[in-house]
Amino acid sequence: MTDIWWIMPLLAGVLLAMISGPLGSFVVWRRMAFFGDTLAHGALLGITFGVLTDINLTLALVVGSLVLALLLLPLEKRSRLSSDTLLGIVSHSTLAIGLVTLSLAQGIRVDLMGYLFGDLLAVSSADVLWILLAVIVVAGLMIWQWRGLLAATVSSELAAIEGYAVGRLNLLLILMLAVIVALAMKVVGILLVSALLIIPPAAARSLSRSPLQMALLASGCGITAVLLGLWASFHWDTPAGPSVVVAATLLFVLSLGVQNLRTRQVA
Amino acid sequence: MTTDQPLIRASHLNLTRQHKTVLSDISLNIVRGEIVTLIGPNGCGKSTLIKVLLGLVDADSGDIRRQRGLRIGYMPQRLSLDQRMPLTVTGFLSLTRHATGTDIDYWLKRLNISTLAPLSVHDLSGGEWQRVLLVRALLMKPDILVLDEPVQGVDVQGQMELYQLIPQLRDELNCAVLMVSHDLHLVMAATDEVICLNGHVCCSGHPDQVSVDPAYLQLFGNRAQPPLIAHYTHHHDHSHCDHDQHLHSGEQQHD
Numbered sequence: 014m015t016d017i018w019w020i021m022p023l024l025a026g027v028l029l030a031m032i033s034g035p036l037g038s039f040v041v042w043r044r045m046a047f048f049g050d051t052l053a054h055g056a057l058l059g060i061t062f063g064v065l066t067d068i069n070l071t072l073a074l075v076v077g078s079l080v081l082a083l084l085l086l087p088l089e090k091r092s093r094l095s096s097d098t099l100l101g102i103v104s105h106s107t108l109a110i111g112l113v114t115l116s117l118a119q120g121i122r123v124d125l126m127g128y129l130f131g132d133l134l135a136v137s138s139a140d141v142l143w144i145l146l147a148v149i150v151v152a153g154l155m156i157w158q159w160r161g162l163l164a165a166t167v168s169s170e171l172a173a174i175e176g177y178a179v180g181r182l183n184l185l186l187i188l189m190l191a192v193i194v195a196l197a198m199k200v201v202g203i204l205l206v207s208a209l210l211i212i213p214p215a216a217a218r219s220l221s222r223s224p225l226q227m228a229l230l231a232s233g234c235g236i237t238a239v240l241l242g243l244w245a246s247f248h249w250d251t252p253a254g255p256s257v258v259v260a261a262t263l264l265f266v267l268s269l270g271v272q273n274l275r276t277r278q279v280a
Numbered sequence: 281m282t283t284d285q286p287l288i289r290a291s292h293l294n295l296t297r298q299h300k301t302v303l304s305d306i307s308l309n310i311v312r313g314e315i316v317t318l319i320g321p322n323g324c325g326k327s328t329l330i331k332v333l334l335g336l337v338d339a340d341s342g343d344i345r346r347q348r349g350l351r352i353g354y355m356p357q358r359l360s361l362d363q364r365m366p367l368t369v370t371g372f373l374s375l376t377r378h379a380t381g382t383d384i385d386y387w388l389k390r391l392n393i394s395t396l397a398p399l400s401v402h403d404l405s406g407g408e409w410q411r412v413l414l415v416r417a418l419l420m421k422p423d424i425l426v427l428d429e430p431v432q433g434v435d436v437q438g439q440m441e442l443y444q445l446i447p448q449l450r451d452e453l454n455c456a457v458l459m460v461s462h463d464l465h466l467v468m469a470a471t472d473e474v475i476c477l478n479g480h481v482c483c484s485g486h487p488d489q490v491s492v493d494p495a496y497l498q499l500f501g502n503r504a505q506p507p508l509i510a511h512y513t514h515h516h517d518h519s520h521c522d523h524d525q526h527l528h529s530g531e532q533q534h535d
Contacts, residue, residue: 041364042362042364042365044362160374160375163375164375164376164377166365167361167365167367167372167375168356168359170336170354170356170359171354171356171359171416172375172377173336174334174335174336174352174354175352175376175377175420176377177377218364218366221366222366222368222400223366223367223368223371224365224366224367224371226366227365227366
C-alpha cells in the first residue's frame with residue numbers, strides 16, 4: 014500500500030519539474046523572476062476567493078493567477094524601474110491581503126503553511142490530473158510556438174519586423190506561466206515557486222550550448238531535484254517542498270563546479 | 281508588380297518626445313533599387329525616423345504608406361544579447377522568420393563568415409556580430425534593407441568592405457537600401473541619395489550636392505571635409521543635438 018501514496022506526489026512533482034524547465038528558462042532569459050514571484054504571492058488571493066465562494070480551490074488558484082497576470086501584463090511593458098517597484102508593491106500587498114482575509118474568513122480552516130511552503134504529500138489524484146492536463150497543453154503550445162517565443166525573447170524588435178505576433182506571444186508566455194505557477198504552488202508553496210522555475214535553468218545554463226538544450230537540461234535537473242527532495246523528505250522527514258528546492262540548489266552548485274572544471278581544462 | 285511605386289512613402293511626419301521635437305515635417309520616399317542614406321549628428325532623430333518608417337514607433341502626425349506585403353530586413357544599431365541564453369550564430373539566424381538552413385549557409389558564405397556558424401554569439405567581436413546581424417536582415421529576402429549604423433564597432437578595413445558590399449547586395453536582391461550613417465564621406469560612393477537630418481530634413485540629394493550644400497556645411501562645419509586619411513577623427517565632437525542646433529542658428533544669424 015505504501016507504494017500508492019508515494020505515486021501522486023511523485024507524479025505531480027515530476028510533471029511540474031518537466032514543464033518548469035523550458036518555462037523557467039524563459040523566465041531567466043527575460044528576467045521575469047520577480048514577475049513569477051508576484052504571480053505566486055498574488056495567487057493567495059485566489060485561494061481566499063475560492064474559500065469564500067466555496068469553489069474548487071485549484072480552479073480558484075488558476076483563475077486568480079491568470080487574472081493577475083493579465084492585470085500585470087501592461088506593467089511588463091513599462092520602464093524597468095517603475096515596473097520593478099510596482100511589482101514589489103503588488104507582490105507583497107496581495108500576499109498580505111490574502112493572509113489577512115483568510116484569517117478573517119470565519120469558520121473555515123485553511124492550511125496556510127501548506128500554501129506557503131507547499132504540501133506535496135497531500136497532493137490528490139485530482140490535483141495530478143489538473144497538472145497533467147496543464148502540462149500537456151503548455152508543452153503543446155510551447156512546441157508549437159517555440160521559434161516565435163524564442164525570437165521574441167532574443168529581440169522583440171527584430172521579431173516584430175519579421176512578422177512574428179510579438180504581443181500575442183508575450184501574452185501566451187505570461188498566461189502559461191500563470192497556470193504553471195498556480196499549480197506548482199501545491200508542490201513547493203508560494204514562497205518557493207520561483208525557485209523551482211529559476212534554479213534548474215540556472216544550473217543548466219553553464220552546461221548547454223543552445224536554448225533548447227538549456228530548456229531540456231533544466232527539465233532534467235528539475236526532475237532530479239524533485240526525486241532527491243522527495244527521497245530526502247521521506248528519509249529524514251523534512252518538509253517536501255523546501256527539500257526539493259535544497260536539492261535543486263545543490264545541483265546548481267554542482268553545475269558551477271563542473272563549469273569550473275571545464276574552463277580549467279580548456280585553459 | 282509596380283516597381284515605380286515607392287516601397288515606403290512617408291509624408292509630413294512629426295514626433296515630439298518629452299517636449300522635444302524629434303522629427304518635424306519629414307517626407308521621403310523609398311524606391312526599389314535605390315540606396316538612401318540618412319546622415320546627421322548623433323541623437324537627432326535618425327534611428328527614431330527609421331523606427332517610425334518600420335512601424336516600431338508611431339509618429340504623432342503624418343502619413344506612412346508601406347507597399348502591401350513589404351518584406352523588411354532590419355539591422356539594428358545595436359543588439360545586445362543576454363548572456364543567460366546560450367545561443368550559437370546558427371541558432372540566432374534560424375530564429376529569422378521563414379529562414380531555411382540552405383539560406384543561412386548561403387548568406388554566411390556570401391559574407392565570408394561561415395566559420396562563425398558554430399560559435400556562441402557571446403564570443404563574437406563587434407565586427408563579426410555586425411555581419412551576423414546583416415545576415416539575419418538578408419535572410420528575410422527583403423524588399424527593403426534597413427541598416428542602422430551598419431559599421432559600428434567595425435575596423436576601418438571592415439567598414440570599407442561592408443560599404444562596398446551594400447551596392448552589390450542591392451543588385452543581388454533588387455531591393456531598396458535605407459541606411460543610417462554619421463559619416464558622409466564613407467558612404468558617399470555607396471549611396472544614391474543622402475538625406476541630411478537634424479530633426480527636420482536640412483537638405484537632400486546626390487551625395488556630391490549634399491556635401492557642398494550650405495545646410496550640410498552648417499551642420500557639420502569645416503570638419504565635414506577632413507583629409508581623407510583622418511575621416512574618423514571628428515566623430516566624438518558633435519554629439520549633441522542642442523549644441524548643434526545652437527550652432528546652426530548662430531551661424532544663420534551670421535549669414
